[in-house]
Amino acid sequence: MSERKCSHGQFVLQVHNVIRPLLLELVNHAVMPLRGLRKLSYLVKLFPGSFRGALCDQLISHLRKLFDMILTGYRNGEIKGT
16 A cells, blocks of 8 residues: 655645535525534644634634524524533
8 A cells, every 4th residue: 555645735635625525505594503513623723723714703703603593593492411
């Protein structure tokens, strides 16, 4: 079995290819599953250099909207706490 070596640039590109679909899901707050948020959380912890300031600001904005939707649903009885 041959080992494939990956340059740093190729590795970063692979990480971005994993992050991109998660970010696209995040734009649609109603569809983003908890599993996707967990994956995104792990990626942020593993590769913090891949998330620049503007991207982080957008993530915070989207997450606030998502949490507001969840809170509103909970207050309206649409989401039950466990």
